[in-house]
Amino acid sequence: MAPPRGAAAPAERELLSAGDVxxxxxxxxxxxxxxxxxxxxxGTDGPAEPPPPPVLLGIPTRGTPLAHRLAxxxxxxxxxxxxxxxxDVTLYRDDLRRKPxxxxxxxxxxxxxxxxxxxxxxxxxxxxxxxxxxxxxxLSDHGRPRAVQLxxxxxxxxxxxxxxxxxxxxxxxxxxxxEVSVLLAETDGRDAxxxxxx
Amino acid sequence: xxxxxxxDGLGRxxxxxxxxxxxxxxxxxxxxxxxxxxxxxxxxVITMFYENSTRTRVSFEIAGKWMSADVINVSAGxxxxxxxxxxxxxxxxxxxxxxxxxxxxxxxxxxxxRLSGWLADTRTSVVNAGDGMxxxxxxxxxxxxxxxxxxxxxxxxxxxxxxxxxHSRVARSNVHLLTTLGAxxxxxxxxxxxxxxxxxxxxxxxxxxxxQLPGLDxxxxxxxxxxxxxxxxFPSAREYSIAYGLSEKRLAMLPEHAVVLHxxxxxxxxxxxxxxxxxxxxxxxxxxxxxxxxxxxxxYHLLAGDGDHHG
Numbered sequence: 001m002a003p004p005r006g007a008a009a010p011a012e013r014e015l016l017s018a019g020d021v022x023x024x025x026x027x028x029x030x031x032x033x034x035x036x037x038x039x040x041x042x043g044t045d046g047p048a049e050p051p052p053p054p055v056l057l058g059i060p061t062r063g064t065p066l067a068h069r070l071a072x073x074x075x076x077x078x079x080x081x082x083x084x085x086x087x088d089v090t091l092y093r094d095d096l097r098r099k100p101x102x103x104x105x106x107x108x109x110x111x112x113x114x115x116x117x118x119x120x121x122x123x124x125x126x127x128x129x130x131x132x133x134x135x136x137x138x139l140s141d142h143g144r145p146r147a148v149q150l151x152x153x154x155x156x157x158x159x160x161x162x163x164x165x166x167x168x169x170x171x172x173x174x175x176x177x178x179e180v181s182v183l184l185a186e187t188d189g190r191d192a193x194x195x196x197x198x
Numbered sequence: 199x200x201x202x203x204x205x206d207g208l209g210r211x212x213x214x215x216x217x218x219x220x221x222x223x224x225x226x227x228x229x230x231x232x233x234x235x236x237x238x239x240x241x242x243v244i245t246m247f248y249e250n251s252t253r254t255r256v257s258f259e260i261a262g263k264w265m266s267a268d269v270i271n272v273s274a275g276x277x278x279x280x281x282x283x284x285x286x287x288x289x290x291x292x293x294x295x296x297x298x299x300x301x302x303x304x305x306x307x308x309x310x311x312r313l314s315g316w317l318a319d320t321r322t323s324v325v326n327a328g329d330g331m332x333x334x335x336x337x338x339x340x341x342x343x344x345x346x347x348x349x350x351x352x353x354x355x356x357x358x359x360x361x362x363x364x365h366s367r368v369a370r371s372n373v374h375l376l377t378t379l380g381a382x383x384x385x386x387x388x389x390x391x392x393x394x395x396x397x398x399x400x401x402x403x404x405x406x407x408x409x410q411l412p413g414l415d416x417x418x419x420x421x422x423x424x425x426x427x428x429x430x431x432f433p434s435a436r437e438y439s440i441a442y443g444l445s446e447k448r449l450a451m452l453p454e455h456a457v458v459l460h461x462x463x464x465x466x467x468x469x470x471x472x473x474x475x476x477x478x479x480x481x482x483x484x485x486x487x488x489x490x491x492x493x494x495x496x497x498y499h500l501l502a503g504d505g506d507h508h509g
Contacts, residue, residue, distance in 0.1 A: 099504055
């Protein structure tokens with residue numbers, strides 16, 4: 001859940017530069033390949049049928065380009081094409097009534113669907129965990145994945161639900177009043193992770 | 199958005215937001231096992247229909263149910279309305295009973311507007327599902343959604359509305375909405391079926407169908423509303439059909455890409471020939487399908503937010 005991006009507030013600090021963001025995504029891609037045994041490593045059972053690759057679903061707005069970048073890196077490193085798409089969770093949020101009506105974002109589940117596949121949810125910042133709770137509910141209405149994993153670029157703590165990420169780009173200890181902003185070239189014109197103190 | 203009473207005064211951004219929501223709802227529901235969203239869980243929607251309707255009522259009911267709202271149908275016949283209760287008392291009763299939204303169809307123009315006034319001090323939203331000869335805003339929104347889908351956009355498109363404009367709330371709502379969205383609207387009707395003061399509307403008018411057809415991107419055929427006609431508006435049904443009905447010959451006069459709409463219920467052989475209604479150029483069943491998504495979007499914009507934001 002990314003906080004709103006306003007004008008530059010006092011005491012803004014860069015947590016990750018554009019180069020850091022690229023390296024972090026590359027590292028996360030290697031971790032996904034390792035954990036989901038995409039390259040066939042770890043299999044000693046001979047020429048068994050490899051499992052279908054995982055499906056990456058980004059949570060809009062910034063999870064969507066992140067999912068596509070992660071999928072591109074995974075394909076580059078493993079040679080396996082990994083489908084990527086988007087899953088909007090607005091209709092499943094538990095705080096709709098506390099805010100003005102939100103516009104819906106794009107949902108784009110890749111053609112093969114998610115039944116019996118490993119689904120990796122991708123988001124920019126993991127904070128309370130409520131967005132991911134909404135995403136799990138949304139997923140169950142689209143089908144029944146074999147397993148669901150979570151990849152986030154930044155984990156800033158302060159969980160309000162029993163949710164944790166399987167792949168974390170950077171753990172950032174924060175106070176609740178600080179704002180963490182992920183900027184991506186696709187949505188913001190450049191790559192960076194910023195933190196604004198109070 | 200607190201109420202949806204007319205498309206007159208509905209801003210371009212607001213209308214576009216509703217249409218975009220409808221598009222996303224359609225996409226997200228496509229090919230799903232469970233066509234149910236939890237978004238309006240715990241909200242109560244009451245439909246109050248004082249006039250006959252199949253598609254509008256069913257469409258609102260499905261829309262509410264797919265968003266997980268509790269939907270209750272009240273009809274004039276089976277309620278205290280039959281015992282002489284006024285519209286005001288019925289509305290206040292339904293609101294006091296916990297309705298978050300009242301969807302009303304009424305033969306009197308302006309009834310939903312009055313209703314929204316009586317409910318001003320409550321949290322209940324009012325949706326106009328058709329009032330007399332005034333407006334039918336969700337029909338116009340679903341027509342716009344269908345046109346966007348079929349034509350790729352509405353801005354700059356030329357849309358003909360043909361037939362009984364005088365008695366048509368669909369025509370009024372469409373004139374406001376389509377012109378707001380940047381379309382050129384031409385009303386084609388016999389002089390007796392054009393409303394008084396139509397020269398003040400942001401449209402052009404014509405009496406002859408054939409000369410208009412080649413320039414249209416879409417043609418919307420209106421039902422001849424015999425139930426509202428007290429007097430002779432045209433010599434005979436046959437004569438009307440020959441002069442204004444959309445025949446196969448007229449369909450061929452439209453440009454290749456042009457699409458045919460009809461708000462339903464259709465009088466086949468009267469304003470539209472049966473083969474035209476069933477042709478792939480007609481988007482009539484698309485309109486019905488889009489109606490559900492558009493009404494879901496309207497309920498979402500009225501009921502999902504905190505309700506204090508009247509944007």
